[in-house]
Amino acid sequence: MGKSELWRRYAVKDGKMERKLINCPRCGQGYFMADHGDRYACGKCGYTQFK
Numbered sequence: 001m002g003k004s005e006l007w008r009r010y011a012v013k014d015g016k017m018e019r020k021l022i023n024c025p026r027c028g029q030g031y032f033m034a035d036h037g038d039r040y041a042c043g044k045c046g047y048t049q050f051k
Helices: 003-008
Strands: 010-013 016-019 028-035 039-042 048-050
Touching: 003 010
Parallel strands: none
Antiparallel strands: 010 016, 028 039, 039 048
């Protein structure tokens, strides 16, 4: 991931940084799950969570 892609994962709200995506419950903080419309998926461990 390049520096230019980092802004897609965070948003600034009321002067605080907020995550846009959820973290993987298996891998922990810092590992984001991809949003595939009907599900979230972790690219590291393969954990899938349906919406």
